[in-house]
Amino acid sequence: MTPGKKLEGLVAATITPMTPDGQVNLSVIRPYVDYLVSEQNVKNIFVNGTTGEGLSLSIQERKQLAEEWVRQGKDKLDHVIVHVGALSLPESQDLARHAAAIGASGIAVIAPFFFKPTNKDELVAFLQKVASEASGVPFYYYHIPPLTGVKIRVEELLDGIREQIPTFQGVKFSDTDLLDLAQCINKNESEQFAFLYGVDEQLLGALAVGANGAVGSTYNYLGRKTNLMLQAFAKPDHALAQKYQFLIGEFLNFVIKLGFGVAQTKAVMTFVSGIPMGPPRPPLVNASEEFIAKAKAKLDSIAWPDGD
Ligand SMILES: CC(=O)N[C@H](C=O)[C@@H](O)[C@H](O)[C@H](O)CO
């Protein structure tokens, strides 16, 4: 890993590989890291988040996974961010201490989503109690209101956050509210926070308002294409960037209509990479054979501007 390097560009939200009988399959992580780096040109990962089924794993499993990703990412990846959010504060603190001890380059926390914070101060107080257990480790707030039900605007949350959480480093922003994202960037430009967008279907809109990069599930298998979109945007060649966004959107729009979630992401990653991701953990159920056939045909049918 590269200490001190600002987090930007693409971050793959890693899948948790499982054996056919539903155990975590650590043996696949080494080839998975090599695949991301060499085939997708993605050198940052976000472990044990939504895509990684982090909240469906035991604390022990989460620690084993974090250790294995850090071990296999050594000298290959730039950043390994470990999601340590949990409903139980002591469990989240335990995971934060563990992430610090194994040398993770950052930690991230979602809002607790059973008993929920009702305002900004309650949320920040919870985050602070986790962040302070990993005092040298950059801290990211993981904003994902569609799944947590916690809709506190990030723009509001950021007000004075560095005083409460000195390690605060940025936000993984998984919401469609681009006004909120834009106001975060507008207000915090000078503070050098990283704003990483998490709705892959509309990343280009977030780039236009100044997002520094993106964390998402699709960068596991569309990382190379999305990197070409980032390059086109930076050049700037907006027509080319739009072309990539439209085609990425064409695939996602198609699979979303069929029903698209973590189970389907596991299936898509398996057929694209050839690395077996295995089944999801209940209550999620395996993608159907019909889904897999249709998703594969759709992906194969796309004529990318770079000729693939
Ligand atoms: C809800 C969810 O899983 N969001 C992911 C990250 O935040 C995204 O990467 C999506 O998987 C992606 O945008 C496809 O809908």
Ligand SMILES: CC(=O)C(=O)O
């Ligand atoms: C998508 C994402 O960022 C996550 O899996 O947590």
